[in-house]
Amino acid sequence: MQVTLKDIAQRAGVTSATVSMVINNKPNISEKTRQKVLTIARELNYYPNAIARGLATRKSNAIGVIVPNLASSFVVRVLQGIKSTNRDIDYTVQLFDTIGQNETESQLFQRLARERRIDGAILIGTSGTDEELKVFKEESVPCVMVARKCEFLDSVYVNNTQGAYDATSYLMDKGHTSIACVLCRKANLPTDDRLAGYRNALEHRNISYREELVLETHDDGITDGVNAFAELRGNSHKPTAVFVPAGDMVAIGIIKEAKKANISIPEGLAIVGFDDIPAAEVVEPLLTTVRQPKLEMGDYAINMIIDKIEGRESSKKHKELMTKFIVRESA
Amino acid sequence: MQVTLKDIAQRAGVTSATVSMVINNKPNISEKTRQKVLTIARELNYYPNAIARGLATRKSNAIGVIVPNLASSFVVRVLQGIKSTNRDIDYTVQLFDTIGQNETESQLFQRLARERRIDGAILIGTSGTDEELKVFKEESVPCVMVARKCEFLDSVYVNNTQGAYDATSYLMDKGHTSIACVLCRKANLPTDDRLAGYRNALEHRNISYREELVLETHDDGITDGVNAFAELRGNSHKPTAVFVPAGDMVAIGIIKEAKKANISIPEGLAIVGFDDIPAAEVVEPLLTTVRQPKLEMGDYAINMIIDKIEGRESSKKHKELMTKFIVRESA
DNA sequence: TTGTAGGCGTTATCAT
DNA sequence: ATGATAACGCCTACAA
Numbered sequence: 233m234q235v236t237l238k239d240i241a242q243r244a245g246v247t248s249a250t251v252s253m254v255i256n257n258k259p260n261i262s263e264k265t266r267q268k269v270l271t272i273a274r275e276l277n278y279y280p281n282a283i284a285r286g287l288a289t290r291k292s293n294a295i296g297v298i299v300p301n302l303a304s305s306f307v308v309r310v311l312q313g314i315k316s317t318n319r320d321i322d323y324t325v326q327l328f329d330t331i332g333q334n335e336t337e338s339q340l341f342q343r344l345a346r347e348r349r350i351d352g353a354i355l356i357g358t359s360g361t362d363e364e365l366k367v368f369k370e371e372s373v374p375c376v377m378v379a380r381k382c383e384f385l386d387s388v389y390v391n392n393t394q395g396a397y398d399a400t401s402y403l404m405d406k407g408h409t410s411i412a413c414v415l416c417r418k419a420n421l422p423t424d425d426r427l428a429g430y431r432n433a434l435e436h437r438n439i440s441y442r443e444e445l446v447l448e449t450h451d452d453g454i455t456d457g458v459n460a461f462a463e464l465r466g467n468s469h470k471p472t473a474v475f476v477p478a479g480d481m482v483a484i485g486i487i488k489e490a491k492k493a494n495i496s497i498p499e500g501l502a503i504v505g506f507d508d509i510p511a512a513e514v515v516e517p518l519l520t521t522v523r524q525p526k527l528e529m530g531d532y533a534i535n536m537i538i539d540k541i542e543g544r545e546s547s548k549k550h551k552e553l554m555t556k557f558i559v560r561e562s563a
Numbered sequence: 564m565q566v567t568l569k570d571i572a573q574r575a576g577v578t579s580a581t582v583s584m585v586i587n588n589k590p591n592i593s594e595k596t597r598q599k600v601l602t603i604a605r606e607l608n609y610y611p612n613a614i615a616r617g618l619a620t621r622k623s624n625a626i627g628v629i630v631p632n633l634a635s636s637f638v639v640r641v642l643q644g645i646k647s648t649n650r651d652i653d654y655t656v657q658l659f660d661t662i663g664q665n666e667t668e669s670q671l672f673q674r675l676a677r678e679r680r681i682d683g684a685i686l687i688g689t690s691g692t693d694e695e696l697k698v699f700k701e702e703s704v705p706c707v708m709v710a711r712k713c714e715f716l717d718s719v720y721v722n723n724t725q726g727a728y729d730a731t732s733y734l735m736d737k738g739h740t741s742i743a744c745v746l747c748r749k750a751n752l753p754t755d756d757r758l759a760g761y762r763n764a765l766e767h768r769n770i771s772y773r774e775e776l777v778l779e780t781h782d783d784g785i786t787d788g789v790n791a792f793a794e795l796r797g798n799s800h801k802p803t804a805v806f807v808p809a810g811d812m813v814a815i816g817i818i819k820e821a822k823k824a825n826i827s828i829p830e831g832l833a834i835v836g837f838d839d840i841p842a843a844e845v846v847e848p849l850l851t852t853v854r855q856p857k858l859e860m861g862d863y864a865i866n867m868i869i870d871k872i873e874g875r876e877s878s879k880k881h882k883e884l885m886t887k888f889i890v891r892e893s894a
Numbered sequence: 895t896t897g898t899a900g901g902c903g904t905t906a907t908c909a910t
Numbered sequence: 911a912t913g914a915t916a917a918c919g920c921c922t923a924c925a926a
Binding site: 580586615 | 922
């Protein structure tokens with residue numbers, strides 16, 4: 233049986249109200265009873281029942297982290313950032329993924345917002361529309377969106393456009409003029425921003441943007457890269473470089489196929505990825521890529537949400553973090 | 564304000580007890596009131612308050628997943644397995660990591676077991692001693708240990724010894740007689756089992772086990788591999804093969820250094836890793852390794868814990884899953 | 895079939 | 911400084 237306030241109260245000869253005050257460090261308790269109560273609590277190994285406390289205070293001390301897919305290394309990395317912030321976190325993290333569940337994303341939002349199981353939510357690159365997200369506002373459950381700018385909620389994201397611009401510019405610096413772009417329209421990827429950056433960079437140097445040079449992959453895995461390479465080879469514009477907003481795994485697939493086809497990298501084909509995943513440093517040649525500060529995004533997100541929950545930060549806030557162009561060997 | 568049973572009861576002209584029964588699909592409710600109640604509930608967007616329900620039923624419908632370190636790809640993969648089981652899970656997953664917290668693992672166990680915030684716990688390769696784990700039993704919080712056999716709790720793990728035996732035997736099949744072993748004594752790695760497998764395999768073929776051929780790394784990252792390679796080169800037994808129970812990242816580090824030193828793989832040095840991480844398929848040559856069924860482990864774990872929680876499975880259970888030797892190019 | 899009443903373990907507001 | 915007492919929102923006997 234669980235040890236409750238009552239048990240302690242009985243042995244200490246006081247009321248459970250008093251014990252509660254002691255446990256919660258409230259003032260106006262005589263040192264004597266405080267000590268007595270604390271001693272007994274320790275003896276009995278008392279821990280407050282979190283659920284009962286939650287009911288009484290209307291606060292669960294839990295934060296929901298909603299992700300589309302735990303298989304994404306990006307998502308996992310942000311999650312690590314959330315869990316490894318320096319701040320001393322007194323909230324439990326509850327994990328929800330929206331892929332392969334029999335509940336739609338929208339239903340999950342509804343439920344989470346109304347069940348009062350969490351005090352706030354962090355959404356990592358979920359695809360929810362403003363309409364679907366509204367419920368968090370209605371129920372005044374604080375919320376921050378990660379990896380996607382969302383006018384509707386607080387958000388922390390990365391300057392995707394600039395990152396793509398940098399990558400493309402670098403390629404042009406190296407003398408490339410026919411630069412392909414491989415992207416993937418998965419809901420959680422900010423593809424359009426990156427495409428815009430690519431396009432801006434081109435136009436900035438008076439190189440005309442050609443639709444034929446932008447390919448779409450179905451997914452963002454290594455095999456999508458090998459498929460993309462085949463398309464690249466057949467391309468009439470004979471690209472000498474590829475920028476891969478679809479992500480590093482796709483870029484790695486391209487590298488692999490290129491090597492198989494005896495194309496030297498970066499001389500025969502220069503390749504730039506996006507994200508900077510661990511494998512970027514194991515592939516050969518090492519992958520040049522646009523790094524996203526994933527841990528930092530998680531860190532910001534958890535701090536923002538807690539500030540919100542605790543009412544310390546009420547204004548809408550958007551935090552843009554900077555990508556970093558990482559030059560390695562593939563370009 | 565939150566919509567409660569009472570609100571619905573009022574509009575339906577019944578008692579909140581009745582509404583509760585409808586919401587929970589209890590029998591003996593007239594179809595008429597059932598419909599009326601359900602209609603109103605939907606109109607008001609009613610969702611039961613999970614906390615209040617938890618207090619009343621003494622069940623939180625949450626499972627704690629306790630991991631040493633979210634940065635481990637092994638851990639993450641098991642977590643994916645947990646979240647992607649086919650079973651229709653009606654439990655929330657709460658995530659706890661024990662590294663870099665100001666609470667010790669042991670304190671966390673205590674708290675989790677007594678706070679009644681979770682109905683059960685899955686421990687992924689945590690290092691807790693039997694003494695520390697006892698509290699889950701005391702408080703009768705069901706528990707399963709993953710990746711480590713634990714007499715004390717239910718557990719699901721992998722035949723590490725056999726996996727290591729297979730790997731070593733394969734190397735001997737290929738004619739190697741001087742086989743180094745690179746291991747890492749991190750708390751969550753079943754190093755001894757793997758070492759035993761290596762040793763057994765050797766002795767089975769009458770090759771004597773030499774302590775000088777087993778190296779220890781500090782951690783299990785890529786740099787630990789590059790360091791290990793230096794040691795390997797200096798080794799007086801001139802190993803022609805390495806088995807790396809420390810994990811694939813370490814093996815990859817060794818590969819990288821070997822290539823730098825112009826040693827051909829597998830001719831000059833054969834290398835076998837342990838785990839089969841994604842990077843094993845991007846490194847060149849592709850890494851031959853012992854695959855652990857990580858998703859499957861997660862799947863088993865979540866199913867076991869739920870059966871336990873719901874009283875469907877009371878006997879202590881140990882599930883051993885099989886590793887699979889994956890032949891690629893490095894050996 | 896439905897209502898009454900009590901309890902789950904806390905916290906919080908009054909009195910005293 | 912402490913005690914009564916009433917929430918918090920839901921569930922569950924038991925009674926009607």
